[in-house]
Amino acid sequence: MKFKILLIILVLAMILMSAPAMAQPLDRTELFGPPVPREFPSLEHFEKWRDAKLIMYIKGEPYRLPTKTYSPVKDCDDVAEAWQRRALDDGFLVSAQVIEYGRLLGVRVSRSRGAHDGIRANIKNNVYYLDTFAPYEITLVCRRD
Numbered sequence: 001m002k003f004k005i006l007l008i009i010l011v012l013a014m015i016l017m018s019a020p021a022m023a024q025p026l027d028r029t030e031l032f033g034p035p036v037p038r039e040f041p042s043l044e045h046f047e048k049w050r051d052a053k054l055i056m057y058i059k060g061e062p063y064r065l066p067t068k069t070y071s072p073v074k075d076c077d078d079v080a081e082a083w084q085r086r087a088l089d090d091g092f093l094v095s096a097q098v099i100e101y102g103r104l105l106g107v108r109v110s111r112s113r114g115a116h117d118g119i120r121a122n123i124k125n126n127v128y129y130l131d132t133f134a135p136y137e138i139t140l141v142c143r144r145d
Helices: 001-022 028-032 042-050 075-088
Strands: 055-058 061-064 096-099 115-123 127-129 137-144
Touching: 042 115, 042 127, 042 137, 075 096, 075 137
Parallel strands: none
Antiparallel strands: 055 061, 096 115, 115 127, 127 137
């Protein structure tokens, strides 16, 4: 009889020892899946997000974006792709956008003189372009609808 009780206690102890891994609370992603990316709620929010992202990781290396002049250290496509990934990580939907000769849909959005990458963001019914050249200006391109 004592042997059975000891065996039961031993089995229960083994079960309880493995239980903490199973008893961990699930985070939101495990319960509901990843958050659905959304547009920025306002231009002000997009500007604050941009200002907070001037230090980024490009190809695994920390990089502070220059604030006054263009730095040839990183290409515009590297910066645009890094910003696109960071926006998605923060739950926002933006797109890397290729322009030519500084224009998007006929609107001057950059001082580039050839093909150039930046960020397109839709905010409500407006389409904005975030230039990857310093000072990272945001330009209204058009109104949708």
